[in-house]
Amino acid sequence: MTELAACDLEKIYQKPTPRVLAKARPEIDAHARKFIAMSPFCVLATSGSDGSVDASPRGGNPGFVHVAGPNRLLMPDRSGNNRIDSFRNIVEGSGFVQLIFFVPGIDETLRVGGTGTLSAEPELLASMEEFGKPPRAVLSISVREAYFHCGKALMRSKLWSADTRVERGVMPSISEVIHDQTGLGEPENQAVVEARYRTQL
Known part of the structure; x- marks a missing residue:
């Protein structure tokens, strides 16, 4: 297999349109806020100090990720396998995070990027109780960018179709x-x- 170089990409792909570039917003607007409030599932991606990358599924009741402001999200951490790969990346690596939010039945997704910090303050944990128990920690995300992806990937995969289950x-x-x-x-x-x-x- 022949590997592509950066210069090859320009030959294969057209430049994105001004509209595609402009859709990336520097904050959580009303549309993104509504989408997050409906979302019971997202994927959290982080990068480690050694250059490794981790992607981890996160879920809860719709709106389990709280919009604390136009540039602040709060994500509670629930019971898991205790590997804490994502959290180690955040505290030991760059702190950069990327999220992709999904809403069942909607083919478009929402991507949010920023930097993360962790907290285990008792009052904060108590305020985010779900499933009858508080989270173990809360990931606070300082949002730098948010934008919607078109629905083509989910349409191709028929992810929400009962026929493909x-x-x-x-x-x-x-x-x-x-x-x-x-x-x-x-x-x-x-x-x-x-x-x-x-x-x-």
Whole structure:
């Protein structure tokens, strides 16, 4: 496979239109605020001091990421696998973060970029209780840019279409997968995994 150079890209891709460039806003406007309030899921991307990149799924009730101001988002951190790759990148690396918000049924997505800091202040944690418990920490994001992506990627993938949904049984449970990969732990079936998930949200 022949690798492309930067100069090759200009031959393949046209320059973005002024409208595409202008849609990147320096703050969370009314449209972005509404989208975030409807979003139960986003992907958080961070970069480490060694140049590594991490992308992590985050979810909660719609609006689980709070818009604290035109340039401030607050994201609670819920129970997970305790790897904290994203948070290590934020505190040890550049602090740069990128988010892509999804709303089920809407093909467009919202991208937000900025810098992040972490807090575990008791009052802040208590104010963001969900699923009957406070978060373990809160990621505060200083927003530098926000813009909407067109819906082509989700339209091509038919992500929200019921016709493309697969039965969960076509894949082993995550517990069975990790047991096969590592030999560690017990290989629990999907029903057991889902029951545990419900108690650990």
